[in-house]
Amino acid sequence: MPPDPDAKPIEPAAQDFAAPGLPGETRSDSEAIPTAYARAFSLAAFTMNRFIVDHVVRASRHFDNDMEAMILFGTVAHLNAAHLMPPGASPTRVLGTDGRVPDAQPQLRPVRIRDLTQITGRPRETVRRHLARLEAQGRVLRGIDGYVINVAAVDPQMHALTLDGVRRFMTAAKLIEATLHDAEQALARERSQGAS
Secondary structure: OOOOOOOOOOOHHHOOOOOOOOOOOOOOOHHHOOHHHHHOHHHHHHHHHHHHHHHHHHHHHHHOOOHHHHHHHHHHHHHHHOOOOOOOOOHHHHOOOOOOOOOOHHHOOOEOHHHHHHHHOOOHHHHHHHHHHHHHOOOEEEEOOEEEEOHHHOOHHHHHHHHHHHHHHHHHHHHHHHHHHHHHHHHHHHHHHHHO
16 A cells, blocks of 8 residues: 555654543553553563454455555444443443344434544545545445444444454453463562562
């Protein structure tokens, strides 16, 4: 894929890494990071990054390896449905027996190009171009108030990939938790040896 002519270079000093990626998410709290994390940093980070990279690569195949389009589709989907599935909601309260929001399409909240540009940090023309392509593929629908995903475009293959992604995410989370637990035990042993 050729470089995006609208892309701007990333300046690390200008990045706020604690800022949430999506509206409604919370800032990360560096004070809440356990001391053991520093001890287990490389292993925990490798496990997390392996999961993320694997999932992004596998998911991008559904978008002809156009990762920007995939991320834009996911952002639109999240913003459309965030009000229907608040964090911590009970599945039996918000989902049907098929595991999906009943009659979701008319309940989706449209998102505007302006908002997508601000959230993703991508130039307006880049966002517009990807949305036009996603619309032509039938993945998103355009209305007067903005864009919504086409729920019918979430085919069985994408659904299966997502279910498998959740399984892999849970496995990665357990590995990271075990790594942090092991680091906590090592720190406790070192403290007790230092006290004696």
